[in-house]
Amino acid sequence: MYIGPQGIVHGTTITVMNAARKISKSEEDRKGKLFITAGLGGMSGAQPKAARIAGLVSVTAEINPKAVNTRHSQKWVDEVFDSLDSLIPRIKKAVTDKEAVSLAYQGNVVDLWERLVKENIKVDIGSDQTSLHNPWAGGYYPAGFSLEESNKMMAENPAQFKTEVQKTLVRHINAVNTLHAKGMYFFDYGNAFLLEVSRAGGDVFKKNSKDEFKYNSYVQDILGPMCFDYGFGPFRWVYTSASENDLRKTDEIALGVLEDMHKTAPEEIKQQLSDNIVWIRDAMKNNLVVGSQARILYADSEARVKIAEAINKAIAEGKITAPVVLGRDHHDVSGTDSPYRETSNIYDGSKFTADMAVQNFVGDAFRGATWISLHNGGGVGWGEVINGGFGLVLDGSVDADRRLKQMLFWDVNNGIARRSWARNKEALFAIKREMERTPNLKVTLPNLVDEKTLDNLF
Numbered sequence: 001m002y003i004g005p006q007g008i009v010h011g012t013t014i015t016v017m018n019a020a021r022k023i024s025k026s027e028e029d030r031k032g033k034l035f036i037t038a039g040l041g042g043m044s045g046a047q048p049k050a051a052r053i054a055g056l057v058s059v060t061a062e063i064n065p066k067a068v069n070t071r072h073s074q075k076w077v078d079e080v081f082d083s084l085d086s087l088i089p090r091i092k093k094a095v096t097d098k099e100a101v102s103l104a105y106q107g108n109v110v111d112l113w114e115r116l117v118k119e120n121i122k123v124d125i126g127s128d129q130t131s132l133h134n135p136w137a138g139g140y141y142p143a144g145f146s147l148e149e150s151n152k153m154m155a156e157n158p159a160q161f162k163t164e165v166q167k168t169l170v171r172h173i174n175a176v177n178t179l180h181a182k183g184m185y186f187f188d189y190g191n192a193f194l195l196e197v198s199r200a201g202g203d204v205f206k207k208n209s210k211d212e213f214k215y216n217s218y219v220q221d222i223l224g225p226m227c228f229d230y231g232f233g234p235f236r237w238v239y240t241s242a243s244e245n246d247l248r249k250t251d252e253i254a255l256g257v258l259e260d261m262h263k264t265a266p267e268e269i270k271q272q273l274s275d276n277i278v279w280i281r282d283a284m285k286n287n288l289v290v291g292s293q294a295r296i297l298y299a300d301s302e303a304r305v306k307i308a309e310a311i312n313k314a315i316a317e318g319k320i321t322a323p324v325v326l327g328r329d330h331h332d333v334s335g336t337d338s339p340y341r342e343t344s345n346i347y348d349g350s351k352f353t354a355d356m357a358v359q360n361f362v363g364d365a366f367r368g369a370t371w372i373s374l375h376n377g378g379g380v381g382w383g384e385v386i387n388g389g390f391g392l393v394l395d396g397s398v399d400a401d402r403r404l405k406q407m408l409f410w411d412v413n414n415g416i417a418r419r420s421w422a423r424n425k426e427a428l429f430a431i432k433r434e435m436e437r438t439p440n441l442k443v444t445l446p447n448l449v450d451e452k453t454l455d456n457l458f
């Protein structure tokens with residue numbers, strides 16, 4: 001089941017689009033806003049494509065020419081520059097003309113950041129998606145050295161390589177801080193950027209704090225409150241027929257479900273539904289299927305169940321020619337406990353537990369998943385995360401209809417309940433709404449306390 005590029009482009013589009021909304025509510029005003037980031041690798045390579053879909057001017061720095069060429073030949077990057085002297089005027093023109101364009105700088109990201117500071121260019125959104133979860137083995141390259149020189153140093157003098165990386169990280173955060181002081185919105189992209197800057201001794205903590213970062217992660221600011229707490233996350237399905245016609249059919253089904261839901265949806269989730277309506281409408285055009293015929297979109301519990309029900313019915317009626325396998329990403333509402341990523345917007349002290357992923361896995365198993373998994377590791381590193389996952393085969397049977405309703409309902413609402421107990425207001429809204437929709441569901445609600453009254457008691 002390979003759905004990597006499509007999933008990453010969709011997730012990155014949701015993130016970048018909502019980051020742009022954080023700085024400006026109007027689509028018109030967002031035109032010509034400048035987004036600076038780094039990394040054109042496996043997952044980070046989706047950034048320029050997502051930024052163009054969001055209508056921004058983006059510049060992504062990438063030190064490895066091979067990675068730049070791959071993304072350029074795929075047309076995810078529009079133009080490539082290996083000289084800052086030619087890139088800077090191109091950025092200025094793109095911003096003035098309000099172009100939706102993705103530029104790549106082939107070079108070290110710190111040289112780009114420092115030049116932007118020197119030129120006094122206004123950057124609207126900043127991030128970084130180099131592989132800083134792996135800083136000493138090629139995840140992040142030091143400034144002042146070519147790729148080849150760095151690789152040699154890494155092999156022959158790892159201690160010097162580490163020192164150079166840490167020196168570069170300090171320069172990196174200094175430039176980011178300068179532009180942030182001039183109004184740039186910066187977010188950590190789940191790649192341990194802030195963590196490694198702090199370990200390098202960079203200026204990244206809030207005033208008078210030794211453990212609170214100045215900047216939030218994209219889950220704290222964007223995906224947590226705007227998606228996961230409302231139950232929206234990456235739901236996906238794969239066709240065992242490998243038929244493009246079946247893919248078209250389920251795109252139509254999903255579009256119909258989302259459009260229907262949009263008509264009566266509360267204001268709080270209308271935006272998520274409209275973003276996904278646009279996504280699924282353009283899905284064939286975006287041409288992101290690699291390997292198996294598969295589709296992904298962000299949906300809540302209601303939408304996941306309705307889409308799955310309709311797919312199962314279409315299989316029973318022969319409109320879809322073979323079984324369909326449902327699944328989802330780890331990067332979702334309920335399946336993953338990861339205090340530095342998926343559960344980083346849980347602030348009641350409980351984010352360092354793995355209860356949700358385990359309950360999710362056990363609940364999914366009892367409620368009808370075809371297979372389930374519970375595992376450690378992933379992008380944030382071993383020992384930092386527990387992931388629960390599932391696969392559910394739809395074969396058009398009455399039994400599959402029963403299982404999908406029971407299992408998908410649990411798979412999402414288990415996480416919303418846990419998020420509501422942490423007093424996340426969006427999750428409180430979502431679980432109350434689910435209890436109204438489903439009278440048999442009884443979830444204990446947290447009692448909200450005025451923090452000031454509590455502080456005064458002790």
Ligand SMILES: NC(=O)c1ccc[n+]([C@@H]2O[C@H](COP(=O)([O-])OP(=O)(O)OC[C@H]3O[C@@H](n4cnc5c(N)ncnc54)[C@H](O)[C@@H]3O)[C@@H](O)[C@H]2O)c1
Nearest residue numbers: 039041042043044062063108109130131140141190191379
């Ligand atoms: N936010 C998310 O949803 C999400 C999802 C998956 C992964 N991640 C994290 O994002 C990071 C990147 O993932 P990936 O799969 O793209 O990794 P990758 O290693 O394929 O790509 C990172 C790229 O950064 C480049 N790079 C490193 N140092 C640089 C520098 N100083 N200047 C310019 N370019 C530099 C590398 O050459 C490489 O091509 C990882 O830490 C990963 O865990 C985040």
